[in-house]
Amino acid sequence: MKRNVVYAFIMLLALFVFDSLAQKYPEYFIPKNILKFADSLYNEGDYLRAATEYLRYISYYSPDKDELARVYFRIALCYRLGGQERTALMYFQKIEDFPESDLHDQALLQNSFSLFSLGEYNIAEKTLSQMNISYDRNPNILLKKEALMGASLIMQSRWMEADSYLSSVVDEHRDPLAVSLRTISSKGLTLPHKSRFFAGFLSAVIPGLGKVYAKKPLDGIYSLLTVGLAGWQAYDGFHEDGISSIKGWVFSALGSILYFGNIYGSVVSVQIYNIQIREKLFEEVRLTIRKNI
Amino acid sequence: MGIAFYISIILTIIPFPDPVLVQAEGFLNVGQFEEAATEFKRYIFFHANSANDPIGDVYYQLGIALRNCGHYEDSLDAFDLSLQWEDGRWTYDDKRISKAVCLTALGRYSEAEFAFLRIEVSATSEIIRRKPILFRAINALYGHNWDQAREALQSYIDNAAGEKDMGLSRVIQNLLNNMNGIRLKSAKKAKVFSTILPGSGQIYARDWKGGLNSLFLNGIFGFLLVEDIISQNYVQAALCSFFLFKRFYAGNRRNAARSAEKYNDSMYRHIALEFFNELNK
Numbered sequence: 001m002k003r004n005v006v007y008a009f010i011m012l013l014a015l016f017v018f019d020s021l022a023q024k025y026p027e028y029f030i031p032k033n034i035l036k037f038a039d040s041l042y043n044e045g046d047y048l049r050a051a052t053e054y055l056r057y058i059s060y061y062s063p064d065k066d067e068l069a070r071v072y073f074r075i076a077l078c079y080r081l082g083g084q085e086r087t088a089l090m091y092f093q094k095i096e097d098f099p100e101s102d103l104h105d106q107a108l109l110q111n112s113f114s115l116f117s118l119g120e121y122n123i124a125e126k127t128l129s130q131m132n133i134s135y136d137r138n139p140n141i142l143l144k145k146e147a148l149m150g151a152s153l154i155m156q157s158r159w160m161e162a163d164s165y166l167s168s169v170v171d172e173h174r175d176p177l178a179v180s181l182r183t184i185s186s187k188g189l190t191l192p193h194k195s196r197f198f199a200g201f202l203s204a205v206i207p208g209l210g211k212v213y214a215k216k217p218l219d220g221i222y223s224l225l226t227v228g229l230a231g232w233q234a235y236d237g238f239h240e241d242g243i244s245s246i247k248g249w250v251f252s253a254l255g256s257i258l259y260f261g262n263i264y265g266s267v268v269s270v271q272i273y274n275i276q277i278r279e280k281l282f283e284e285v286r287l288t289i290r291k292n293i
Numbered sequence: 294m295g296i297a298f299y300i301s302i303i304l305t306i307i308p309f310p311d312p313v314l315v316q317a318e319g320f321l322n323v324g325q326f327e328e329a330a331t332e333f334k335r336y337i338f339f340h341a342n343s344a345n346d347p348i349g350d351v352y353y354q355l356g357i358a359l360r361n362c363g364h365y366e367d368s369l370d371a372f373d374l375s376l377q378w379e380d381g382r383w384t385y386d387d388k389r390i391s392k393a394v395c396l397t398a399l400g401r402y403s404e405a406e407f408a409f410l411r412i413e414v415s416a417t418s419e420i421i422r423r424k425p426i427l428f429r430a431i432n433a434l435y436g437h438n439w440d441q442a443r444e445a446l447q448s449y450i451d452n453a454a455g456e457k458d459m460g461l462s463r464v465i466q467n468l469l470n471n472m473n474g475i476r477l478k479s480a481k482k483a484k485v486f487s488t489i490l491p492g493s494g495q496i497y498a499r500d501w502k503g504g505l506n507s508l509f510l511n512g513i514f515g516f517l518l519v520e521d522i523i524s525q526n527y528v529q530a531a532l533c534s535f536f537l538f539k540r541f542y543a544g545n546r547r548n549a550a551r552s553a554e555k556y557n558d559s560m561y562r563h564i565a566l567e568f569f570n571e572l573n574k
Contacts, residue, residue, distance in 0.1 A: 026339040028313050037338050046367075049331055226536050233517070233533065236526075247517055254537070 031061035042078060051078035069101035076107070080114065089114040105133055105141045112148055113293050116155070125152040135173075144293050147177040150185065151289050155282060159188035177292050184284055191277060196270040203266035207259060210266025214273045223262040230255030311336065314351065321358055330358040349378025353388050360391070365399045386412055386421045394428060402436030423452050434565045437557070442564075443472055464571045471567065475560055478553040487549035491515075491542060494549025498556045507545040514538040 027033055038053035054075045058068060076091035092114060095107035108131050115124035128149045133142045146169045153162035166182040169175065194214060203210030208223035230251050237248030317332030333355035340348060352375035359368035372392035379385045393408035409425040409432060416422040426449045433442035446465050453462040478498045487494030492508030495501075518538050521530035 025311055025313075028335060028339060033339070037335055040338055041334065046334070049327075049334070052331065222536075225532075226540075229532055229536050233529070236529070247520070250513055250517065 029060065031057055034060060038074075042074065045081075047078040047082035048084070051075050051082065054078065065098050066101055069095050069098040069103050069107075073103050073107060073110075076110065076114075080110075080117075085114050085117050089118070105131070105138050109141055109145055109148070109293070112145075112152075113289070116148060116152060116289065119155075121152040121155040125149060125156070128152065143173060143175045143177065146173070147175065147181055148289060148293060150178060150181045151285050154181065154185050154188060154285050157188070157278070159185055159191070163189055177288070180288055181285065184281055184288075188281055191281070193277075194270045194273055196267045199266040199270040200263050203263045207262045210263065211269055214266060214269035216269055219265075219269070223258075223265070227255060227258045227262055230258055313339075317354070317358075321354060324361075326358045326361040330355055330362060330364075333358060349375045350384070351375075352378065353384070353391070356391060356395070360395055360398070365395050369395045369399070386416050386424075390425055390428060393425070393432075397428070397432045397435060400435075402432055402438075405432045406436070406441070419452070423449060426452065431565070431568065434561055434568065437561050439472070439477060439561075443469065446472075468564070468568055468571065472564060475564070477560060478556045480550040480553040483549040483553040484546050487546045491545045494546070495552045498549065498552035500548075500552035500556070503548055503552055507541075507548065510541050511538075511545055514541055 028037075034053055034057045038050050038057060041047075041050035041053060054071050057063075058071050063071065072091050072094045076088045076095075079085070079088035079091065089111060092107045092111035095101065095103055096111075098104060101107075108127070112124045112127045112131075115121075115127060128145055131145055133145060135142050150162050150166040150169065153165060163182065163185040166178055166185050169178040170182050199210035199213050201210075202213050203223070206224070207227035208220035208225075211217070211220035211223055234248050234251035234255050237245035237251060241248065313332050313336045317329050317336065320326070320329035320332060333351055336351055337348060337355065340351075352371050356368045356371035356375060359365075359371055369392060372388060372395060375388050376385070376392070379388060389408065389412050393405050393412065396402075396405035396408060406429060409429040412425040413422055413429070416425070426445050430442045430445035430449065433439075433445055446469050450462045450465055450469075453459055483494035483498050485494070486497050487507070490508075491511035492504040492506070495504035495507055514533070514537055518530055518534055521527075521533060
């Protein structure tokens with residue numbers, strides 16, 4: 001009896017001690033507080049640290065499927081905003097295992113957007129074509145999906161396909177996002193393209209002409225003058241002193257370098273011209289998608 | 294029952310360290326700065342509204358952790374917040390110095406210099422006053438300000454008092470002697486030299502290869518140009534000088550200035566490295 005009283009006393013003492021210690025500090029590591037802390041990190045823009053805290057939350061506490069999908073979605077967003085698109089992709093893909101979640105369709109769309117941002121347009125297109133969303137169930141996501149699909153086709157320079165796809169979307173839903181992408185795809189159909197072989201050929205015949213063709217007339221004139229001048233000086237040297245003319249050989253060497261440099265420069269200029277024209281449209285697409293999805 | 298009550302009262306009064314702070318400081322001490330920053334942030338999040346907490350010091354430690362992770366902008370914010378909680382204690386100047394070091398790391402040299410000077414002027418103790426002088430010298434070296442670095446180091450030696458300081462002063466004196474032995478190259482002078490004799494500016498900046506190359510190319514074109522003038526081929530001479538000679542000549546002048554800047558840059562790096570090596574010893 002006496003021993004039981006001592007035990008009870010010790011238990012009570014321990015209870016008081018633990019209780020008083022527990023009251024001294026906040027309960028940092030209970031799931032609710034971990035989540036609060038993670039949300040605050042997310043709101044202040046410390047995304048990668050927030051992602052770690054969300055991961056801590058799901059490892060400390062086994063949330064139900066809906067909550068787990070929600071946290072995975074947040075983690076994916078954290079990685080995306082923290083500049084780690086590939087890791088974000090991994091977490092968006094995890095939500096595919098929760099088909100009954102409200103975020104399922106949204107995650108699939110974001111998954112494709114991650115692929116799009118990573119430049120994997122082909123895979124993004126395939127993923128989007130496998131998405132099965134009806135207009136009645138989720139009109140907003142369907143419209144975004146269609147826009148992203150069109151954008152993926154544009155980014156692969158499949159102008160014809162992109163244009164006909166976006167035309168059908170515009171006819172069906174009159175979505176402004178699809179309309180603006182359709183304008184870009186139409187521009188793509190008539191995109192000026194210059195041949196680098198033709199530019200090289202032109203510069204071989206008349207130095208600098210290839211650059212004029214690549215819309216760099218000043219460079220072209222400068223090339224013509226330098227190559228022409230070097231050639232003239234070489235001719236002058238040989239004409240005056242014959243084959244042993246130092247001046248003739250110096251300017252021949254210089255003229256040859258300038259002549260071949262002018263051909264190579266024209267080919268490169270045309271390549272740059274083509275890339276710049278296309279890239280301008282691509283950048284427009286990227287901006288439109290980033291703003292709207 | 295009464296004993297248990299008293300024990301719990303005592304436990305509540307005794308200042309046990311906060312477990313999160315203990316963990317954060319542990320991370321900081323072993324060099325796990327990202328983890329340390331997370332724990333400091335957790336502490337701040339749960340204690341932001343309590344007046345009695347050492348929140349200013351926690352912000353300071355957070356600043357140090359973030360600085361060591363390379364998040365200088367965030368670290369600067371943390372130091373600013375830590376100074377807001379400061380109530381004129383001796384740690385105040387240390388915190389200001391940490392903030393100024395962050396400015397140096399961000400490449401904001403003039404702001405850092407101003408901050409170090411302010412600490413120097415307002416510091417209450419002699420020991421603290423010398424610390425920013427040293428950092429000011431490092432800041433000047435990073436900012437490529439040779440004279441300012443020299444002035445700061447000289448000022449440190451002039452203010453040195455203690456025995457430990459004397460050791461460091463000797464190191465700094467050696468460094469100063471080395472610095473005085475180095476002649477920096479003027480980009481303007483190099484350009485003028487190359488204008489008069491192509492390649493000579495590069496040679497002045499110890500870029501022998503570039504100098505000889507420039508001298509050779511400009512020599513050939515200069516010779517041909519003079520030859521054209523002597524032969525009274527004025528049109529040819531004018532065209533040659535405008536389209537060919539000018540191109541190489543202008544490049545030669547530009548490269549001379551660039552060589553001088555490159556030389557100076559390598560000297561600044563060399564001295565800064567030597568300085569850090571000596572400090573580490």
